[in-house]
Amino acid sequence: MLMAILSLTVLGSLLGLGLGIAARKFKVEGDPLVAEIEALMPGSNCGQCGFAGCPRLAAAIASGSAPVTACPPGGKALALALARKLGISIDLAAVADQGPRIATVAEDICIGCCRCTKVCPTDAILGAAKQIHNVIREACTGCGNCIDRCPTEAMALQPLPVTLQHWIWPKPLDGAALAPARG
Amino acid sequence: MTAYLLLLLSTALVNNVVLVKFLGLCPFMGVAKSMDSALGMGLATTFVITLACAATWMLEHWLLLPFDLAYLRILSFILVIAATVQFVEMVVKKSAPTLYQALGIYLPLITTNCAVLGVALLTAQESMGFAQTLVYGFGSALGFTLVMLMFAGLRERLALARVPAAFAGAPVSFILASLLALAFMGFAGLNF
Numbered sequence: 001m002l003m004a005i006l007s008l009t010v011l012g013s014l015l016g017l018g019l020g021i022a023a024r025k026f027k028v029e030g031d032p033l034v035a036e037i038e039a040l041m042p043g044s045n046c047g048q049c050g051f052a053g054c055p056r057l058a059a060a061i062a063s064g065s066a067p068v069t070a071c072p073p074g075g076k077a078l079a080l081a082l083a084r085k086l087g088i089s090i091d092l093a094a095v096a097d098q099g100p101r102i103a104t105v106a107e108d109i110c111i112g113c114c115r116c117t118k119v120c121p122t123d124a125i126l127g128a129a130k131q132i133h134n135v136i137r138e139a140c141t142g143c144g145n146c147i148d149r150c151p152t153e154a155m156a157l158q159p160l161p162v163t164l165q166h167w168i169w170p171k172p173l174d175g176a177a178l179a180p181a182r183g
Numbered sequence: 184m185t186a187y188l189l190l191l192l193s194t195a196l197v198n199n200v201v202l203v204k205f206l207g208l209c210p211f212m213g214v215a216k217s218m219d220s221a222l223g224m225g226l227a228t229t230f231v232i233t234l235a236c237a238a239t240w241m242l243e244h245w246l247l248l249p250f251d252l253a254y255l256r257i258l259s260f261i262l263v264i265a266a267t268v269q270f271v272e273m274v275v276k277k278s279a280p281t282l283y284q285a286l287g288i289y290l291p292l293i294t295t296n297c298a299v300l301g302v303a304l305l306t307a308q309e310s311m312g313f314a315q316t317l318v319y320g321f322g323s324a325l326g327f328t329l330v331m332l333m334f335a336g337l338r339e340r341l342a343l344a345r346v347p348a349a350f351a352g353a354p355v356s357f358i359l360a361s362l363l364a365l366a367f368m369g370f371a372g373l374n375f
Contacts, residue, residue, distance in 0.1 A: 026277040
């Protein structure tokens with residue numbers, strides 16, 4: 001009995017120690033640029049870029065095999081941030097930016113089938129079987145995965161509605177833009 | 184030498200680990216969908232089973248038997264196999280990145296695979312010598328790889344066939360697996 005406890009404890013500790021030392025000794029340094037690019041991304045692994053999740057797209061962007069505009073949910077803001085990070089210039093005309101959008105449910109035609117809840121990468125859709133679903137605004141990244149899944153076309157991407165919590169002062173127009181109007 | 188060759192043949196074909204002993208059925212059904220992944224899984228399993236057999240033989244003969252602890256076999260085998268696979272994964276990741284790309288995703292999957300543990304337990308039960316254990320493990324793993332490749336090839340053909348709706352997908356794969364198992368029963372007639 002004592003021998004069994006002792007031998008397993010020693011065996012476990014030795015193996016654990018060995019693995020711990022090996023983890024230090026054989027550590028593989030990842031590309032720090034990939035980690036930085038990944039930190040900028042939405043991180044919801046929605047797959048709209050065609051890669052298997054955000055880490056793969058980050059690696060592709062870092063190696064130059066994918067354009068910085070490849071992330072649809074990230075849109076213009078992400079493309080700009082990535083271009084600044086990589087020090088390259090991009091043509092933003094290619095990025096159709098409709099502003100931040102989130103998914104919405106048309107309550108009158110939602111049949112409560114739960115299909116959209118299963119494909120949501122951020123668990124932003126709330127709903128049970130045969131109950132009308134709803135979208136948690138703060139959690140939705142606007143990836144659009146749920147749109148095609150809906151059998152009744154009740155899901156749609158809408159511009160982020162302005163609420164009291166979200167409203168901000170509009171930016172003052174700069175002089176250049178105002179000058180022709182004055183003259 | 185002939186004895187070892189016969190042992191290799193009998194473990195790979197006659198006592199096939201998947202189709203006769205019915206071990207390691209989850210990768211058999213799950214991963215054997217395309218030839219590429221089946222080959223990767225097979226090679227990774229070959230590697231792990233051979234290594235696990237060597238590690239567990241040492242454990243059995245240097246710790247468990249001298250201290251009369253044979254009842255701790257399963258527990259300590261799992262511990263040692265899991266640690267060995269983790270260690271190998273780290274070393275391969277550091278020293279051979281291309282090999283890691285090919286085998287890396289499958290290595291953690293088979294850490295606690297029943298085929299790996301089953302083969303190690305069988306060799307311990309039959310109290311084989313070290314070289315015999317290695318050949319037994321390698322032969323079993325070869326049989327596993329062979330069956331994975333055969334099944335993947337058949338399923339690739341099956342994907343193009345017209346299957347009745349009630350049988351489409353998993354059911355027809357199970358029927359295919361049972362037919363393969365029946366075919367492997369034929370090897371039972373081989374007497375060495």
